[in-house]
Amino acid sequence: MSLLSVRDLRVEFATSGGVVKAVDGASFEVAAGETVALLGESGSGKSVTAQAVMGIVPRPAGRVVGGSVTYDGRDLLEPGTAKGLRGREIAMVFQDPLSSLNPVFRVGSQIGEMFRRHRGASRREARAAALDLMKRVGIPAASKRLDDYPHQFSGGMRQRVMIAMALALSPRLLIADEPTTALDVTVQAQIMDLLARLQSEEGMSLVLITHDLGVVADVADRVVLMYAGRVVETGPIREVYEHSAHPYTTGLMNSVPTLDGPRERLTPIQGAPPDLLALPTGCSFRPRCRYADALCAEQEPALRDLTGRATHSSACHHAEGVLTNAR
Structure with missing residues (x-):
């Protein structure tokens, strides 16, 4: 089926x-x-x-x-x-991650919001989950980049952030x-x-x-x-x-x-x-x-x-x- x-x-x-x-x-x-x-x-x-x-x-x-x-x-x-x-x-990754990500929020916060909104996670739990996802999609030094803004990432890294957000809820x-x-x-x-x-x-x-x-x-x-x-x-x-x-x-x-x-x-x-x-x-x-x-x-x-x-x-x-x- x-x-x-x-x-x-x-x-x-x-x-x-x-x-x-x-x-x-x-x-x-x-x-x-x-x-x-x-x-x-x-x-x-x-x-x-x-x-x-x-x-x-x-x-x-x-x-x-x-x-x-x-x-x-x-x-x-x-x-x-x-x-x-x-x-x-059902999740979607869009072709322009720079316009899809909110420029005024840190990427760790944007990924973690998925867990807070849909899973009722605390800020600490959401941050830890966001870090795990950033590591999983291959973002180097993920723990140091949690608090970076979208414009501080390259195009390829921004796309990895978008993929992490899409995969957040499996x-x-x-x-x-x-x-x-x-x-x-x-x-x-x-x-x-x-x-x-x-x-x-x-x-x-x-x-x-x-x-x-x-x-x-x-x-x-x-x-x-x-x-x-x-x-x-x-x-x-x-x-x-x-x-x-x-x-x-x-x-x-x-x-x-x-x-x-x-x-x-x-x-x-x-x-x-x-x-x-x-x-x-x-x-x-x-x-x-x-x-x-x-x-x-x-x-x-x-x-x-x-x-x-x-x-x-x-x-x-x-x-x-x-x-x-x-x-």
Whole structure:
């Protein structure tokens, strides 16, 4: 049984130019103890999907208009349900820790507040618990840094503080939204290794949101690729990486530089992501796709299992052809 189930999720935002369908029928599941990566370019709907799960879609402009989100059998779209589970059962690490942390409070106090508010801990108990967490996430000289302010930490260390806060109440599901944004490559690897280690130790489920395929290659079990608010391909990460069955996935793979092998010119995806206020008819990826034909212009492709591959799905009319050419 899935711990998290997202079915036909639809989220809209009212703008001065019209209604934006930020998430348009997204579906995926996360099993207990599983790591799932949500991938896609900026504007694909990844972060809004996470906001819907957490119950923090910005109001009044944004609202969930359809679908279902269930966590351990509980309906997260029911008023008050997500709020009651945030922190204790479901936690989130945001992409910009400097804006997420309160600049006027010491980090030890901010971490310890989780224990005081939710566990009724005393100040001394909360401080001790915060220190243990800071040590656990690998902050050097943690006892000396408890009373430092967020601006006194580097970007990587601030992200570790955010991870410590998210883990404070031992959630069963952790959502990490672009946790390595603006960090150098070495620190990115350290943060991903930390998340993988903590996920293994806690046995929690982990949803990683990113636009960088390389970041999650060695961490995720499954991948869900989104484009223009829709899921276009999903499956085991190695299966999708090595046998992509959607032109968008193939394009992303071809645009990633490699350090080993012969030097080759990268092949970028032509064009730009679509305007969500004026999506093309049929397949949203059609204007950028070399496989596009009349069928693609007339009919939006549904996400379907590939022939003989029950765990690998693609929303492309020519999925089998893309799969063959990608080998």
